[in-house]
Amino acid sequence: MTAKITVQSVTKTFALGKDTFTALDQVSLDIADNEFITVVGPSGCGKSTLMNILAGLEEPTAGRALVDGVPVSGPGPERGVIFQQYALFPWLTVRKNVEFGLKTAGVGKAERRERAQHFIDLVGLGDFADALPKMLSGGMRQRCAIARAYAVNPSILLMDEPFGALDALTRVKLQEQLLDTWSQEQRTVLFITHDVDEAVFLANRVIVMAARPGRIYDVVEVDLPYPRSEDFRLSPEFADLRNRVWHSVYHQDGRTAAPVAARP
Amino acid sequence: MAVISDQTARGAKPRDRAGGRTRARAVGLPLLLNAVSVGLGIAVWWALALAGLKLPTPPEVVTQAITLIGNGTLGKDVLASLTRVLIGFALGTAAAVPVGFLMGWYAVVRGLVEPWIQFFRTVPPLAIIPLAIVLMGIGEAPKIFVIFLAAFLACVISTFQGVVNVDRTLINAARVLGAKDAGIFARVVVPASTPFILVGMRVGLGSAWATLVAAELIAAQQGLGFRMQNAQLYYDLPTIFVGLISIGILGLLMDRILLVAERKLTGWQERR
Ligand SMILES: Nc1ncnc2c1ncn2[C@@H]1O[C@H](COP(=O)(O)OP(=O)(O)OP(=O)(O)O)[C@@H](O)[C@H]1O
Ligand SMILES: [Mg+2]
Numbered sequence: 001m002t003a004k005i006t007v008q009s010v011t012k013t014f015a016l017g018k019d020t021f022t023a024l025d026q027v028s029l030d031i032a033d034n035e036f037i038t039v040v041g042p043s044g045c046g047k048s049t050l051m052n053i054l055a056g057l058e059e060p061t062a063g064r065a066l067v068d069g070v071p072v073s074g075p076g077p078e079r080g081v082i083f084q085q086y087a088l089f090p091w092l093t094v095r096k097n098v099e100f101g102l103k104t105a106g107v108g109k110a111e112r113r114e115r116a117q118h119f120i121d122l123v124g125l126g127d128f129a130d131a132l133p134k135m136l137s138g139g140m141r142q143r144c145a146i147a148r149a150y151a152v153n154p155s156i157l158l159m160d161e162p163f164g165a166l167d168a169l170t171r172v173k174l175q176e177q178l179l180d181t182w183s184q185e186q187r188t189v190l191f192i193t194h195d196v197d198e199a200v201f202l203a204n205r206v207i208v209m210a211a212r213p214g215r216i217y218d219v220v221e222v223d224l225p226y227p228r229s230e231d232f233r234l235s236p237e238f239a240d241l242r243n244r245v246w247h248s249v250y251h252q253d254g255r256t257a258a259p260v261a262a263r264p
Numbered sequence: 265m266a267v268i269s270d271q272t273a274r275g276a277k278p279r280d281r282a283g284g285r286t287r288a289r290a291v292g293l294p295l296l297l298n299a300v301s302v303g304l305g306i307a308v309w310w311a312l313a314l315a316g317l318k319l320p321t322p323p324e325v326v327t328q329a330i331t332l333i334g335n336g337t338l339g340k341d342v343l344a345s346l347t348r349v350l351i352g353f354a355l356g357t358a359a360a361v362p363v364g365f366l367m368g369w370y371a372v373v374r375g376l377v378e379p380w381i382q383f384f385r386t387v388p389p390l391a392i393i394p395l396a397i398v399l400m401g402i403g404e405a406p407k408i409f410v411i412f413l414a415a416f417l418a419c420v421i422s423t424f425q426g427v428v429n430v431d432r433t434l435i436n437a438a439r440v441l442g443a444k445d446a447g448i449f450a451r452v453v454v455p456a457s458t459p460f461i462l463v464g465m466r467v468g469l470g471s472a473w474a475t476l477v478a479a480e481l482i483a484a485q486q487g488l489g490f491r492m493q494n495a496q497l498y499y500d501l502p503t504i505f506v507g508l509i510s511i512g513i514l515g516l517l518m519d520r521i522l523l524v525a526e527r528k529l530t531g532w533q534e535r536r
Binding site: 056080081085104 | 431433434436437438439440441442443444447451452455456458531532533534
């Protein structure tokens with residue numbers, strides 16, 4: 001079976017004045033169909049850059065990324081993206097934001113509305129369907145962005161710290177919903193997070209990255225069955241894996257990396 | 265889910281109410297101050313007139329205004345001036361918006377158009393008047409042309425700025441949602457640059473209005489500028505005052521109308 005997503009020694013450099021800055025250095029990764037991958041690592045290690053390359057928004061300097069065996073060239077509706085900065089259209093209401101992708105796909109008005117409503121309710125924004133983004137709190141904006149990505153029903157979800165701005169309760173709720181829809185609808189997910197617990201709770205595999213240059217530092221298999229519940233969070237297996245990932249993230253190369261590394 | 269929405273609803277409402285109250289207070293006081301200031305200004309003017317400066321008193325100006333309104337002169341002048349400004353402004357804006365968009369979207373267009381815009385921006389539109397009169401005669405054409413130019417230059421630059429400033433992540437968001445170039449343009453670039461365009465229109469209208477009066481001072485048979493120029497020959501200070509005040513009030517009115525449009529169309533913006 002070929003992988004759903006293949007990253008072949010991808011290197012990405014940015015011009016930084018006269019120098020070049022290596023955001024990703026020879027990153028290789030295979031993601032199987034229906035796999036749930038989480039990516040953790042210190043700030044600035046190239047997580048978002050990797051996601052942008054898979055989304056088709058940036059091109060690798062060297063190497064290549066393939067989806068279904070085809071090299072990525074530009075974005076496509078089969079790859080849903082949730083951006084770290086929400087990226088809601090500020091002039092559109094929550095409903096119109098969620099309908100945006102359906103409209104480009106040519107979905108008729110009635111069906112558009114119905115499907116949008118379903119996902120708006122799913123993320124708990126029912127009372128704010130006709131509100132503009134400026135009236136929403138950070139967490140509500142994030143939920144709107146999630147509904148917008150879910151609505152087009154992509155087979156691959158690329159999520160950049162989608163639950164970052166949420167309170168603990170909403171966060172746990174949405175994690176469980178995400179796993180629910182994932183196991184029902186069979187999607188391949190690449191999920192970036194800063195939260196080690198979240199990374200282990202959700203994933204088949206946790207990819208730990210290191211910074212300067214951005215690279216894959218460790219891969220932790222989470223070989224534990226779904227559905228995962230409250231009990232799972234309290235289990236000793238979870239604690240073990242969590243410690244291992246924690247160690248990989250915060251004690252890279254034996255020395256302690258700063259949890260939030262300054263951007264150069 | 266109910267838990268989530270209840271929480272957020274409770275969080276949002278008091279903030280709105282508080283915002284409403286401060287806004288009401290913030291509008292009331294400055295308005296009062298404005299009125300006091302206008303009253304004082306008129307009082308000073310009156311005092312200066314009485315003190316022997318060569319100024320007409322406010323009642324003289326009011327009387328003259330009533331006469332000019334009564335015999336229809338003021339109405340005709342206002343109509344002539346407004347027609348010129350609105351035609352020139354409408355043409356200028358209509359040309360500026362697409363040119364600004366093209367400049368922002370295509371580097372080639374920007375490269376070709378920008379030097380001309382930068383050049384004409386440094387030439388005051390009034391300096392074009394002699395040339396325009398020689399080339400287009402003394403009819404309406406040269407006046408409308410310079411007004412057009414003034415409005416165009418102000419609006420094209422800010423439309424261009426608007427397009428250049430569209431948030432990349434919004435364009436990316438539209439792309440990953442399947443939008444192609446035309447869709448991105450119509451559904452992201454246009455709405456995102458509307459605030460810039462409207463600011464450009466306001467600046468353009470101001471500069472169109474300023475140019476109009478000057479254009480009429482030089483060659484016209486009608487219009488507020490012409491009327492004042494004519495009054496100057498006869499030392500008719502009250503008429504000059506009526507003209508000045510009309511120009512001010514009309515300019516202010518038009519600006520307010522655009523301001524209201526701006527509020528309506530760009531209410532989605534977060535104001536800090
Ligand atoms: N367009 C760009 N131009 C120059 N440098 C860039 C650009 N985009 C990213 N970088 C640099 O590449 C590095 C990786 O950035 P990236 O956004 O991928 O980090 P990240 O792992 O997502 O960090 P965070 O956890 O803070 O979101 C950073 O050091 C950043 O400064
Ligand atoms: Mg990031």
